[in-house]
Amino acid sequence: MNSDFSEHRSPFSESCSECKRPGGQPMSSVLAARDLTRDLAAILAPGQGWKRQVSAVYKKLTDKNFEWVLDDLTWNRVKSWFFAEARRVDYQEMVALKELKAVEEARLEHREFVAKTTRLAQALAATGEALSREEMALLARLEGRSAALAGITHPGSRTTLRGLDRSRAGGDAR
Numbered sequence: 001m002n003s004d005f006s007e008h009r010s011p012f013s014e015s016c017s018e019c020k021r022p023g024g025q026p027m028s029s030v031l032a033a034r035d036l037t038r039d040l041a042a043i044l045a046p047g048q049g050w051k052r053q054v055s056a057v058y059k060k061l062t063d064k065n066f067e068w069v070l071d072d073l074t075w076n077r078v079k080s081w082f083f084a085e086a087r088r089v090d091y092q093e094m095v096a097l098k099e100l101k102a103v104e105e106a107r108l109e110h111r112e113f114v115a116k117t118t119r120l121a122q123a124l125a126a127t128g129e130a131l132s133r134e135e136m137a138l139l140a141r142l143e144g145r146s147a148a149l150a151g152i153t154h155p156g157s158r159t160t161l162r163g164l165d166r167s168r169a170g171g172d173a174r
Contacts, residue, residue, distance in 0.1 A: 029094065034084040036097040041082065043104045054079050060100055068096040 041053030044060060058078045061070050070093060080086040081097075121139050124131065131139070 029089045030081075030084050030086050033081040033086065033089040033094065033097060036094075036101055037078065037081040040097065040101050040104060043101075043108055050082065054082050057082075057100075060104070061096055066096075066100065066103075068092070068099045070096050 037057055038053075040057045040060070041048075041050075044056035045053045048056075054075065058073065058075045060066060061078065062073055063069060073093075077086070081089065081093075117139065124135075124139075
């Protein structure tokens with residue numbers, strides 16, 4: 001059977017043997033880019049398929065608000081990092097991947113911290129005791145909000161934080 005297709009990979013393919021070490025393994029920068037890309041994909045699109053994960057990483061790296069934006073980056077380039085098929089990884093690309101990972105990890109940690117703080121506030125509210133102004137300010141500060149944003153306007157005032165009632169019927173003020 002005659003066919004125009006070869007069973008061998010083209011030497012011009014993105015994943016050709018030039019990017020391989022003598023043992024057949026990819027270069028360390030390609031592996032590092034793969035690891036960073038997959039870590040970012042797991043943060044940005046957890047539990048999604050690889051196409052959505054690659055798209056999420058691509059979208060963040062080309063976002064104009066990102067300090068290390070890669071303007072000429074293509075979706076296929078990100079895909080080549082994801083599957084370690086790239087021939088090389090440029091310095092600017094590695095820096096952008098590392099910076100984006102640091103930013104997204106910090107955002108993830110902050111979201112987890114806010115969730116824990118909210119659970120703490122709910123647990124304190126469930127005890128039935130009213131919180132003092134100082135305790136409210138501390139919870140608001142822990143949650144990343146200022147006391148003004150939490151609704152505290154003057155000394156001795158009682159307010160709610162995310163809808164939690166801080167007053168008790170017949171209770172005394174702290």
